[in-house]
């Protein structure tokens with residue numbers, strides 16, 4: 001007979017997300033109260049370093065010794081190879097358990113910096129300074145970190161929460177239009193699953209020049225609040241966190257079939273949300289895709305025609321992480337703001353949803 005020892009580990013952690021413009025003073029005050037170490041490592045996107053060198057150096061002048069590790073732009077930087085190089089460099093320079101790693105950039109840099117922070121010395125403090133719209137509203141919140149593997153995206157990583165997130169919208173001054181539109185898909189997702197008022201807010205904002213005005217800060221703040229509420233309810237993605245994947249089961253399949261990089265994640269999610277909304281509509285839920293119509297032309301303008309067919313897309317959906325016993329599970333809408341998980345056994349309706357959506361983007 002064996003003896004059993006019960007162990008209860010509380011995963012509850014709290015941290016603040018700062019959203020606003022010119023957050024340098026808040027950042028320094030936070031570091032002063034938190035980090036005794038005079039040293040910091042900054043893992044930073046190469047474009048951000050080039051475009052915002054002054055801003056970044058001023059931000060970091062609180063620390064006596066700062067080491068910058070630059071991340072070449074693009075998804076291929078989320079690799080074991082770069083993770084290994086950074087860990088080597090950091091360990092060779094030397095650090096203590098209290099030395100922070102600060103990730104400054106979009107989701108690629110944040111995911112990589114987070115994984116470095118999670119693994120070096122089994123975990124050192126992490127601060128995210130997201131600089132893309134997508135990173136501000138999505139990837140910097142919730143603690144998913146990791147790198148890609150040749151067999152798929154985000155297959156190596158861990159849940160590791162930052163000490164704080166500083167979303168300074170001043171960084172968005174240099175963001176290209178295509179990246180605004182990419183990030184906007186995640187905000188539209190929050191509109192669909194939690195707060196439909198965001199549809200109207202975005203409709204007004206996107207038809208003006210895309211500059212980081214204060215109304216964007218409000219939309220970013222509301223989006224960050226929605227993501228953090230959902231993540232708090234289900235940190236390790238055992239249930240409700242799956243709602244954040246609205247449009248993603250369709251979208252990931254499209255990314256996979258098109259070849260990663262041929263279509264951005266945000267574009268794929270936008271397409272996926274149209275398909276998931278159509279599917280919900282066919283189940284007689286009172287939703288249809290007119291809510292997405294004001295944004296359709298923006299996505300179509302920057303996307304190439306979709307060459308994938310429904311057959312191969314459905315096959316690709318079967319490798320989604322939500323698949324259980326070979327059954328595809330979709331996030332659908334009961335109504336706007338009311339998502340649910342649905343085990344999909346109607347192949348014909350999946351095919352119809354894809355055909356409808358592909359036609360919409362290719363006409």
Ligand SMILES: NC(=O)c1ccc[n+]([C@@H]2O[C@H](COP(=O)([O-])OP(=O)(O)OC[C@H]3O[C@@H](n4cnc5c(N)ncnc54)[C@H](O)[C@@H]3O)[C@@H](O)[C@H]2O)c1
Nearest residue numbers: 047073074106107108109131132134135139144171174175
């Ligand atoms: N951890 C999560 O929960 C989570 C959630 C969603 C997405 N992601 C990941 O995020 C990644 C995508 O993130 P992304 O869309 O931010 O892409 P990205 O990090 O590749 O950044 C997009 C481009 O914007 C540039 N850039 C960044 N900030 C800029 C600025 N202020 N001005 C000008 N250019 C700037 C970058 O150099 C890059 O060329 C994917 O790897 C995805 O898997 C993670």
